[in-house]
Amino acid sequence: MAVFGHTFPFYPGPKPVFPVDTTLAVITTIFLTALVTFIIILPGIRGKMRLFWLLRVVTSLFIGAVILAVNFSSEWSVGQVNTNTTYKAFSPRRVSVDVGLQVGLGGVNVTLTGTPVQQLNETIHYNEEFTWRLGESYADEYAEALEKGLPDPVLYLAEKFTPRSPCGLYNQYRLAGHYASAMLWVAFLCWLLANVMLSMPVLVYGGHMLLATGIFQLLALFFFSMATSHTPSCPLHLGTAVLRTYHGPAFWTTLITGLLCVLLGLVMAVAHKMQPQRLKAFFNSNAEDPVLDWSPEEGGLLSPRYRPMAESPEPQDIPLSEASSEACLKEEYLLEPDCAL
Structure with missing residues (x-):
């Protein structure tokens, strides 16, 4: 850098940022394709069964899509703040930026956007991910970020989640992410079994698997909340502001879907005891020898x-x-x- 006359770290420029998460885009595309395919064949179902089939398919696809999407989402714990802070190392010049922090089950995502975007003759728009999934090293990714010379706010937040940080955020969130992800995968398996059983004349067992789907989603929330609630107080100071995190959309979406599955499972269990004929009529089946x-x-x-x-x-x-x-x-x-x- 001294050869080119640069006193401060040289930033090659932000990498291109896709408008949405590619994994979530793939999951959404798959389930929307399944929904569109069903809508195409829906006119072939006549009578009241058309409405029943539509309600069942839409609800089932929604539950399955949510379970997969939140497992790969980075918005379990989020926070954002607008502040004036330093931009480059060893430089007193400050910039006005929006700093965002998203903590998921598999890592941390840090966003940095200038207000306005063009400041100091540069485009300030960064979106960096640091993961701790199995087979990946968070410390190595942080070391690569140091070598690239990312902006100070990004490195500051990423450093708080390193294994050697005195905050202890790494161990807490990593453990919570592993347990919550495992519960969500079990919930997805229960969802698959529920769909198989509801398509066969074993409605009561399908209702039980749907109930299990909701219970495992709630267990994922329990493990995530219990692990992160013991996180020691570690204020994130960015310039003149303090970044605080709270439960994000993925957390609340999982809670709503889990309660929905539990409610549907209980309704099916009660209907099987009280009104079995109506339950069979809704699923277009009969328990007698058909x-x-x-x-x-x-x-x-x-x-x-x-x-x-x-x-x-x-x-x-x-x-x-x-x-x-x-x-x-x-x-x-x-x-x-x-x-x-």
């Missing part, structure tokens, strides 16, 4: 209607032709002596 009746009025192959044996038509005697009748009488006449013997 006879499939592919009625075009009810949606054809896409929406089979089940009819119990009690409602099945009774067997009818089919009249035989004259030739068949004479043959039967002749056979009975020839067999009579044998019967007499």
